[in-house]
Amino acid sequence: MIEPKKSPGFQRILASYLTYQLKKHFYRVWIDDQRKESTSPSGHLILANHSSWWDGLMVFYLNHFVVKEDSYAMMSQKGMEEFSFFRKIGAFSVKPESPKDLVSSLKFAEKCLQQKKTVWIFPQGKEEHLEKRPLSFMSGPGFLSERNPGIKLTVVTFYYTFRHDQRPELFIRICEENGDHSHQSRKELTDSLRTIMEKRLDSLKVDIINEDISSFQLLLKGFPTNSEWLSFWKRRKRR
Numbered sequence: 739m740i741e742p743k744k745s746p747g748f749q750r751i752l753a754s755y756l757t758y759q760l761k762k763h764f765y766r767v768w769i770d771d772q773r774k775e776s777t778s779p780s781g782h783l784i785l786a787n788h789s790s791w792w793d794g795l796m797v798f799y800l801n802h803f804v805v806k807e808d809s810y811a812m813m814s815q816k817g818m819e820e821f822s823f824f825r826k827i828g829a830f831s832v833k834p835e836s837p838k839d840l841v842s843s844l845k846f847a848e849k850c851l852q853q854k855k856t857v858w859i860f861p862q863g864k865e866e867h868l869e870k871r872p873l874s875f876m877s878g879p880g881f882l883s884e885r886n887p888g889i890k891l892t893v894v895t896f897y898y899t900f901r902h903d904q905r906p907e908l909f910i911r912i913c914e915e916n917g918d919h920s921h922q923s924r925k926e927l928t929d930s931l932r933t934i935m936e937k938r939l940d941s942l943k944v945d946i947i948n949e950d951i952s953s954f955q956l957l958l959k960g961f962p963t964n965s966e967w968l969s970f971w972k973r974r975k976r977r
Contacts, residue, residue, distance in 0.1 A: 739842045740818050740831035742810055748826040753802045756795055760958055765905040767958040768951060771804065771912045773892070780888040781851030782807060785879055785931065787895055787939055788860035789868040792908075796896060797858050798827050800910065804957070810850050811858040812843060812878070834863055834876065844878055851886050861931065868898065873936055880927035891915045895939045899946055904963040909954065911942050 760767060784805075786797060794813060801809045811824075815831035818824050832843040847857045862874045883891065897909045915934055922930060945951065 739833075739839055739846065740815060740825065741846065742828045742830045743825045744828050745826040748823070749798075749802065752798065752823075752827060756799050757958070760799070761960045763905065763960075764958070765903040765907050765960045765963060766956060767908045767910070767960075768954040769804065769910045769912070769957040770953045770955070773912055773914055780886050781854050782856040782890045782892065783851060783879065783882055783886075784809075784856060784858045784892045784894055785861050785935060786858060786893075787868075787873065787935060788862045788865050789896065790865065790898055792898070793860065793865075793896060794824070794829075796908070796910070797894075800894070801856070801858070804912075805856070807856040809856040809858060810847070812847060812860070814864075815839070832878075840878075844881055847878070848882055848885060851882065851889055857882075861935070868939075871936060873932055873939075875928055875932035875935075877924060877928050879931050880924045883927050883931070884922075884924045893935055893938050895935070895942050897939070897942050897946060901946075904965055905960060909942060909946055909951070910957070911938065913938055
């Protein structure tokens with residue numbers, strides 16, 4: 739297992755660079771943060787859906803500017819070998835095809851939770867199309883929830899879409915999950931968590947299709963698009 743080696747200086751540099759890249763590639767990034775002020779005696783487990791190359795970087799961005807917790811994220815070993823800088827922002831590797839390595843990664847995640855830190859996991863384990871159902875869902879979150887029933891659980895859903903502009907928009911919803919899962923087996927927990935994430939993702943999709951973004955706030959505004967520049971020059975010529 740590749741362990742994280744956080745670098746605050748590198749994180750500040752990456753945060754600035756990533757802000758620029760998001761402004762360049764997205765028209766708007768929106769957020770619906772439904773969290774309440776609460777603490778947990780055993781850490782914080784955050785589950786996020788995984789459909790895009792951007793997701794890993796968005797976890798860092800979201801934690802750096804919104805969640806602001808001492809966070810660590812589980813990432814595929816292949817991805818970490820290709821992009822070693824992820825170690826500096828708190829990523830640790832997992833190799834699902836190796837049972838021994840998988841156990842090591844889950845124990846590291848559990849150690850972080852017991853130290854009241856935050857652990858981000860993509861339960862799908864790989865990128866899947868945004869509309870795929872049912873979602874693939876690995877048993878790691880169920881393992882951690884079963885062994886640490888006091889942890890705070892949050893589900894983050896990312897939805898990438900084109901609406902009315904030249905560049906895509908990203909909608910993010912953060913929801914705390916307060917249900918009692920202590921009576922469930924690991925398999926039941928896994929099925930329950932998958933169902934929760936699917937419902938959250940489908941609800942987000944419905945809101946966007948219906949143009950109901952009243953609960954969202956603008957997190958990031960992208961650079962002006964070509965159409966906006968053309969509109970600007972047209973207005974100037976009319977003066």
